[in-house]
Amino acid sequence: MGRFWAIFFSLAAVVTVGFTAIGAEYWWFPGDGHAHTTLGKKIDDLFYLILIIVAVTYIGTHIVLGYVLWRGAEIRKDEKVWFSHGSHALEVIWTIVPSGILLFIALYQMDVWRNYRVKAYFPKKTAAVAEVTARQFEWRIRYPARGKTLQPRPQPDDIYTVNDIRVPAGQPVSISLRSDDVQHAIFVPELRVKQDAVPGLVIPVWFEVTETGTYDMVCAELCGWGHYKMKARVIATSEEDFEAWKINAAKEQFYDGVPATPDAVAAKADEK
Amino acid sequence: MLRCKMTLPSWSSLLWGACLVVLTVGCSQNPEAQFAWRDTTLDLLPKAREGVQGAIHDAFGTPHDLVAWDKLPVDFGGVQGAVQPAAEGETLSATQFHVKWDGPSAGIGAGSELLWMTGALAKSKHPTAMVVKYDDATKTIELKTKGDAPAAGDRVSVGYGQQLQLGRAVYMKNCNHCHGVAGDGHGPTAQYLNPRPRDYRLGLFKFTSTLSSEKAAREDLERIITNGIPGTYMPSFLLLGNNDGGKEKAAVVEYIRWLAMRGEMEKRLVDELSGDYSQTSLDAEAVKSKKSYEEAKVEYDKARKAGNKEAEKPEPAKSASQLKKTAGEELKKYLDEEFAGTINDTSEFIADAWKRADDPASRIVPTVARVADDAASRERGRLLYMSDKAKCYTCHGAKGRGNGAAIEDFWKKPGSNETYAKRGLHDTWGNPLSPRDLTRGQYRGGRRPIDVFSRVYAGIKGTPMPAFGGTVLKDSDIWDIVNFVMSLPFEESVPSAKPASAPHMAATESVGQ
Ligand SMILES: [Cu+2]
Numbered sequence: 001m002g003r004f005w006a007i008f009f010s011l012a013a014v015v016t017v018g019f020t021a022i023g024a025e026y027w028w029f030p031g032d033g034h035a036h037t038t039l040g041k042k043i044d045d046l047f048y049l050i051l052i053i054v055a056v057t058y059i060g061t062h063i064v065l066g067y068v069l070w071r072g073a074e075i076r077k078d079e080k081v082w083f084s085h086g087s088h089a090l091e092v093i094w095t096i097v098p099s100g101i102l103l104f105i106a107l108y109q110m111d112v113w114r115n116y117r118v119k120a121y122f123p124k125k126t127a128a129v130a131e132v133t134a135r136q137f138e139w140r141i142r143y144p145a146r147g148k149t150l151q152p153r154p155q156p157d158d159i160y161t162v163n164d165i166r167v168p169a170g171q172p173v174s175i176s177l178r179s180d181d182v183q184h185a186i187f188v189p190e191l192r193v194k195q196d197a198v199p200g201l202v203i204p205v206w207f208e209v210t211e212t213g214t215y216d217m218v219c220a221e222l223c224g225w226g227h228y229k230m231k232a233r234v235i236a237t238s239e240e241d242f243e244a245w246k247i248n249a250a251k252e253q254f255y256d257g258v259p260a261t262p263d264a265v266a267a268k269a270d271e272k
Numbered sequence: 273m274l275r276c277k278m279t280l281p282s283w284s285s286l287l288w289g290a291c292l293v294v295l296t297v298g299c300s301q302n303p304e305a306q307f308a309w310r311d312t313t314l315d316l317l318p319k320a321r322e323g324v325q326g327a328i329h330d331a332f333g334t335p336h337d338l339v340a341w342d343k344l345p346v347d348f349g350g351v352q353g354a355v356q357p358a359a360e361g362e363t364l365s366a367t368q369f370h371v372k373w374d375g376p377s378a379g380i381g382a383g384s385e386l387l388w389m390t391g392a393l394a395k396s397k398h399p400t401a402m403v404v405k406y407d408d409a410t411k412t413i414e415l416k417t418k419g420d421a422p423a424a425g426d427r428v429s430v431g432y433g434q435q436l437q438l439g440r441a442v443y444m445k446n447c448n449h450c451h452g453v454a455g456d457g458h459g460p461t462a463q464y465l466n467p468r469p470r471d472y473r474l475g476l477f478k479f480t481s482t483l484s485s486e487k488a489a490r491e492d493l494e495r496i497i498t499n500g501i502p503g504t505y506m507p508s509f510l511l512l513g514n515n516d517g518g519k520e521k522a523a524v525v526e527y528i529r530w531l532a533m534r535g536e537m538e539k540r541l542v543d544e545l546s547g548d549y550s551q552t553s554l555d556a557e558a559v560k561s562k563k564s565y566e567e568a569k570v571e572y573d574k575a576r577k578a579g580n581k582e583a584e585k586p587e588p589a590k591s592a593s594q595l596k597k598t599a600g601e602e603l604k605k606y607l608d609e610e611f612a613g614t615i616n617d618t619s620e621f622i623a624d625a626w627k628r629a630d631d632p633a634s635r636i637v638p639t640v641a642r643v644a645d646d647a648a649s650r651e652r653g654r655l656l657y658m659s660d661k662a663k664c665y666t667c668h669g670a671k672g673r674g675n676g677a678a679i680e681d682f683w684k685k686p687g688s689n690e691t692y693a694k695r696g697l698h699d700t701w702g703n704p705l706s707p708r709d710l711t712r713g714q715y716r717g718g719r720r721p722i723d724v725f726s727r728v729y730a731g732i733k734g735t736p737m738p739a740f741g742g743t744v745l746k747d748s749d750i751w752d753i754v755n756f757v758m759s760l761p762f763e764e765s766v767p768s769a770k771p772a773s774a775p776h777m778a779a780t781e782s783v784g785q
Contacts, residue, residue: 136505137505137507138500138507138508140502154713154761154762155762156758156759156762160719162499162500162502162508162510163508163510163511164510225461226507229507231511232510232511233511233514252720253719253720254720254721255720255721255722256638256641256642256720256721256722256725256751257636257637257638257721257722257725257726258637258638258640258641258642
């Protein structure tokens with residue numbers, strides 16, 4: 001019977017690791033599995049580092065567990081057993097080793113954390129592209145006019161979109177995150193961007209998208225019954241396309257109905 | 273209609289899938305969706321109610337069994353075409369032939385319904401058939417039918433009604449919980465919202481690009497659905513049917529137009545009948561009859577006491593059942609002789625109005641481009657805003673903060689002598705409504721200059737905000753006002769030029785409407 005448990009626990013380790021490995025093939029990070037921002041790649045590196053540490057610890061623990069159970073089952077009647085309980089040396093070791101690991105992680109990630117959250121450590125040329133205001137249950141976005149910088153208060157020539165964040169790829173950009181009502185959180189999984197929007201605060205979030213494309217965005221803070229509806233997208237384009245989009249968006253937004261669309265012109269002509 | 277459907281991303285989530293299935297088995301037991309009737313419909317005498325409900329049911333069906341009535345200007349979907357002649361030396365088969373389509377045909381597939389529009393089959397016992405296979409490359413269609421072979425050139429329609437069905441699916445998933453199954457604005461979440469979700473059943477939409485007498489164009493509805501209505505709970509559905517080329521959005525636009533037509537048809541038919549054939553009208557009549565009898569009786573008693581032997585004994589008051597009987601007889605005559613005509617006229621009236629809305633001639637097109645947005649134009653705009661011609665300040669306030677004198681008054685309900693219980697303005701649906709605070713820079717109907725121009729030109733339909741275009745203000749005046757209004761959010765403080773003796777509006781006078 002004792003051997004059964006030894007085999008059971010060893011197998012449990014093999015099965016869980018195996019499942020994880022196979023599952024990762026199908027069900028891993030969204031999109032192509034890679035981060036699409038510079039900082040996201042560093043965050044992924046941290047994630048994988050921690051994953052490796054945890055995997056090694058997990059597998060090691062199970063090997064030891066299996067060994068102990070196996071040995072325990074083999075003990076003869078006359079054999080003397082060794083009680084580790086109360087061993088001072090062991091306790092010190094398994095306090096110091098994990099603390100060391102945790103301390104290492106805490107210090108090692110500091111750089112990324114600071115770079116992500118502390119404004120003084122944002123990349124030097126970060127351009128503020130838009131103000132993103134979360135509200136129940138959509139995202140309203142305000143951009144400065146072409147060639148201007150984002151102002152804290154709305155300007156007459158600002159450009160507006162809804163559920164649609166446009167940014168140029170290949171350069172650090174930041175958005176000013178606000179909330180109109182309750183707490184929300186912006187979450188763009190493929191860009192590894194996640195940040196709470198807190199009523200009364202304007203929180204800058206920077207990122208540098210590495211590949212142009214369209215990325216899904218959702219709300220990650222349960223904000224009310226329509227929380228699940230807060231779907232949006234981030235469209236990262238080349239600098240030129242971004243400028244071209246802005247020119248077009250401004251034209252559309254300041255459209256005064258003249259000249260009217262072709263069919264309206266035709267109708268006016270008919271009237272005469 | 274609401275079926276339970278789950279797609280599992282991969283086998284590794286099967287475990288989760290299993291748990292979810294257990295949790296969601298209840299979801300197939302949703303109560304069956306139904307189009308709710310108006311209170312006034314339910315108040316009709318039974319025969320009148322059956323008449324209205326029957327007419328609406330015939331023309332529109334139920335949420336589970338939609339009727340695509342070709343009289344309505346709704347794009348029900350599907351494609352039409354003509355049967356191609358058979359190859360040399362062959363005869364046309366009843367079950368397989370080629371069709372030349374008028375439009376894109378890629379949407380046809382197994383299960384689509386085919387309808388013969390011309391030729392012998394259209395008049396035969398088998399005017400419809402089911403598509404079993406379709407190949408869009410060769411335009412070959414295979415049918416399951418008991419009918420004969422068609423002749424070359426016969427016209428067919430395939431998938432008629434498909435767009436309405438798609439619209440229903442999109443609507444039930446995204447809009448129903450606010451706007452309600454019948455589009456009555458009574459979805460389960462509606463009670464928490466202010467302003468209330470739109471009740472489509474008056475056929476009335478606020479933010480349109482059409483003249484003040486016209487309904488909403490398809491384009492207006494689509495714009496609202498895409499952009500949402502900022503400052504209200506109407507969310508943006510920008511990503512609805514993402515990457516389907518606008519199919520779902522177009523379908524839901526048709527569906528809400530269809531719901532609006534259904535609602536308006538019901539309302540107009542009921543309004544036709546409720547004056548004479550509703551419980552409320554009978555009750556009122558009984559009360560009136562009793563009162564006039566009592567008055568006459570007093571007179572009579574007085575006359576008798578005075579010794580007048582000739583005084584005529586008043587006729588006894590009509591009982592409720594007597595009144596009901598007379599009304600029932602009149603109603604029967606009306607239903608037999610005139611109601612079919614009323615249904616026909618009403619549907620034609622509604623169909624025409626919706627058809628006109630998409631006509632370019634109904635669209636607001638400024639005769640002049642936006643007047644240069646400079647200090648002089650804004651000043652002209654401000655003077656107009658404060659003038660007695662436009663009277664904007666009476667509602668929106670001298671500083672545009674939405675606090676004009678109108679919000680202090682008690683207003684009369686349209687078409688009656690009663691006033692609303694609450695102070696301030698109300699919309700046509702009877703909900704309290706504040707004039708917009710123009711300093712906040714929030715434009716529910718859109719912030720393009722043409723949007724604000726249209727709001728002032730045609731008013732905001734279904735609200736007390738009146739139309740100024742064409743009659744009261746010239747297009748260039750409206751542009752000056754637009755320039756002034758759109759500058760308000762950016763003014764530190766608007767120099768108030770409120771005339772010292774601003775005429776206070778009398779409570780009984782309604783502006784514009
Ligand atoms: Cu949210």
